[in-house]
Amino acid sequence: MARRLSILAAMCLSACSDEYQLPPLEAVDASLTPPGADASFDAQPDVADAARPVEAGVDAAFAPSKFDVNHLLGTGQSLSVGYAGTPTLSTTQPFDNLRFVTGVIAGGSGLTSFVPLTEAGTETLSSSLANFVRAGAAHRMLVSAHGVSGIAYSGIKKGTTAYANGLAQVSAAKALCTSQKLTYVVRGVTNVHGESDHLAGNTAYASNLAQWQQDYETDVRAITAQTEPVPMFHTQMSSWTKYGQATSAIPAQQLMATVGSGGKLVLVGAKYHLPYAPDGVHLTNQGYRQMGEDYAKAYRRVVLEGQRWEPLRPTSVTRNANVIRIVFAVPSPPVAFDTSRVAPAAHMGFEYTDASGSPPAIASVALDGPDAVKIVLASTPTGANKRVRYAFTGVPGASAGPMTGPRGNLRDSDATPSPHGYSLYNWAVHFDEAVQ
Numbered sequence: 001m002a003r004r005l006s007i008l009a010a011m012c013l014s015a016c017s018d019e020y021q022l023p024p025l026e027a028v029d030a031s032l033t034p035p036g037a038d039a040s041f042d043a044q045p046d047v048a049d050a051a052r053p054v055e056a057g058v059d060a061a062f063a064p065s066k067f068d069v070n071h072l073l074g075t076g077q078s079l080s081v082g083y084a085g086t087p088t089l090s091t092t093q094p095f096d097n098l099r100f101v102t103g104v105i106a107g108g109s110g111l112t113s114f115v116p117l118t119e120a121g122t123e124t125l126s127s128s129l130a131n132f133v134r135a136g137a138a139h140r141m142l143v144s145a146h147g148v149s150g151i152a153y154s155g156i157k158k159g160t161t162a163y164a165n166g167l168a169q170v171s172a173a174k175a176l177c178t179s180q181k182l183t184y185v186v187r188g189v190t191n192v193h194g195e196s197d198h199l200a201g202n203t204a205y206a207s208n209l210a211q212w213q214q215d216y217e218t219d220v221r222a223i224t225a226q227t228e229p230v231p232m233f234h235t236q237m238s239s240w241t242k243y244g245q246a247t248s249a250i251p252a253q254q255l256m257a258t259v260g261s262g263g264k265l266v267l268v269g270a271k272y273h274l275p276y277a278p279d280g281v282h283l284t285n286q287g288y289r290q291m292g293e294d295y296a297k298a299y300r301r302v303v304l305e306g307q308r309w310e311p312l313r314p315t316s317v318t319r320n321a322n323v324i325r326i327v328f329a330v331p332s333p334p335v336a337f338d339t340s341r342v343a344p345a346a347h348m349g350f351e352y353t354d355a356s357g358s359p360p361a362i363a364s365v366a367l368d369g370p371d372a373v374k375i376v377l378a379s380t381p382t383g384a385n386k387r388v389r390y391a392f393t394g395v396p397g398a399s400a401g402p403m404t405g406p407r408g409n410l411r412d413s414d415a416t417p418s419p420h421g422y423s424l425y426n427w428a429v430h431f432d433e434a435v436q
Contacts, residue, residue, distance in 0.1 A: 064306045065228060068182040069098070071142045071173050072299070073166050073216070074126060075156060076192035076234075079291075080147030081105050082124035084282040089289055090119040090127035097130040098142040100169065106144040108165035111172035117143060123285040125190065128292030128420070133300050135419065141187075144169045152196035153208045158215040166216070170223050185228055186220045187303050188266075189213070190295055194237035194250045195281070205250055206257040209234070213264050231266050231302060233295055234258075236430050238272040238391075238407070239400035242280040246396050247406075251430035255313065268298045269311040272391060272400065272407040273342055273427045280399025290422045297331075297416060297424065312412050312428045317388055319435050322360065322377040324352070324388055325368060326433075331426045332414035334370035339409050341423060342402040349391045349408020349428070350375055352435075356383025373410065386435035390428055406430070 074080055093116035100106040101113045104126045119127050130141040146165040148156055156162045170186055177184035191212070197205050209232070217230040236255065240248035251270070258267040275287040283291060301309040310329035317326050328335060337348050347362045352375065360377040368374035375388065394406030401407075410428040418424050 064304060065185070066138075067185040068140065069142050069173070069177050069184045070139055070303075071144070071170065071184065071186045072126075072130070073169065073186065073189045074124070074143065074145035074147060074191075075162065075166060075189055076147040077151050077156075077196060078147075078149035078282060079195075079288075080124070080190070080192040081145055081149060082119070082122035082285075082288050083149055084277040084279060085123035085285040085288040086121075087123075087285060088119045088121065089123045089285050090117075090131070093117050093127075094131060095134040096140050097127075097134055098140070099126070100142075100144055100172070104143060104145055106146065106165075106169055108146070108161075108168035111169060111176075114142065114173075114176060117141070123288045125192070125288050125292035125295055128289040129190070129296045129299065132293045132296035132419065133304070137300070137304055139304065142173055144173075147192070150196060152200050153193070153202065153205065153212065155196075156193075157208070157212060158219070163215075167219055167223065170220055174224055184224065185226050186224055186230055187228070188231045188233055188299070189216050191232050191234040192291075193234065194254060195239060195243070198237060198240055198245075198248045198250045199243060201249075203249065206253040206260075209254065209257040209265055210261060213261070217264070229264065231264050233266045233268055233298055233302075235268045235291070235294070236270045238270050238405060238430065239276070239281045241394035241396055241398040241406055242400055244396050246393050252432050255429055255431055259313075263302070263308050266298050266302055266309050267311050267313070267429065268295050268309075269426055270391065270429050272405050272430075273402050273411075273425075276399060276401035276405070278399075280401070280405075286420075289420060290418075290424075293418055293420070293422060293424055297414075297426075312410070312426045314390075314431055314433050317433045317435050319381075319386070322363075322380040324375040324377070324435055325372055326375070326388065327372045328428070330371045330412050332412045332416075334413055335367060335373070335428075336411055336413060337367065337409045338411050338425070341411075341425075342407050342409050342427070343404070345391070345407050345409055347375075348373075348410060351389040351392055352377060352381070353387050353389065354381055354383030355385040356381070359383060381435075387432055388435050389432045391430045392432055 097117040098114040099117045100111045102110045126143040213232040236251040258265045275284045298309040360379040363378045364376045391408040398404045411425040416424045
């Protein structure tokens, strides 16, 4: 191992300043349960919509394993490449994480060496994700992005230039590691996407996500010969109001695809709690860095701990007369209402509707234990197609984000420390669920 580390150090030093010293993995805590991880978390197997069953337990293919270089690819549209995330924040590398010499947004050519991971031009989620993971485990990361701004799934899926660039990054990384006698694996794909498919009215986005992940896993394994899975980590879009619409079908499809994926699609959460840029669609530099830490928590749960990550999402919705009870998968109980970090939304973000034309109003919303919310309606509903929604309807034209966008006030009590002082609570996802 010492010989491998010295070779990699020499390789990096040849491409960067003589002052950079690659620390050995043994100098960092080698525990596969980083500080702040909730090892007792157990995903709830029950689901509100029977058409979207979730598999209980953990896929054995996600058992923890160790490699010298752990590669994480990044795809999506503008939020995946840090659009508007200036000035750059992550300008030094505190550990031994890596990028290609061509940059975090690496492209498909010139991938001739690794250098220490830093951001340039714009802040992406990459550095904060890798550094957050590396701070608590002997797990050196290589990150490289190949997303394209303003592009729908059809322009970035298998068969496109962007997708080919991602595979070129895998091939180059594999060759570099093999030549240096370093073990190498692709750990997954981060995806920040959905806005263009919202605008296109894509009703097949859930199946697109499933195919996308499957294509990456198949094609990456053909290059690396790895047996480890290649999950796709993604977040819901939370900015549809800025495009002029009150609602969007995309977040519900992102949730639906995740629940039915057997753990291969990992929904980190929504994005309404993050700081947005003045354009109301993209994040600030701080927003991208915080989003990277949100992704990092899910990554370490899946990759380092071999457990299923569940966002704060509904697992059952039941009704007794005019009372609706929603039980949630809660990463770190108990749930709480928070109107300081996210501006108060009507009824804490919850809505009720049905096909009656005049559904009863919500009389009250209250917490009901460590993992549930109780909604009391003004009267017993009689209409068909009863639905409960959360962070679902916004004001057309409003900027996304915690003050004005489509949002809700329900979060968990995750106390995971952030190296940059962010509150890393998990906020409830956007959802539209049938009432049983």
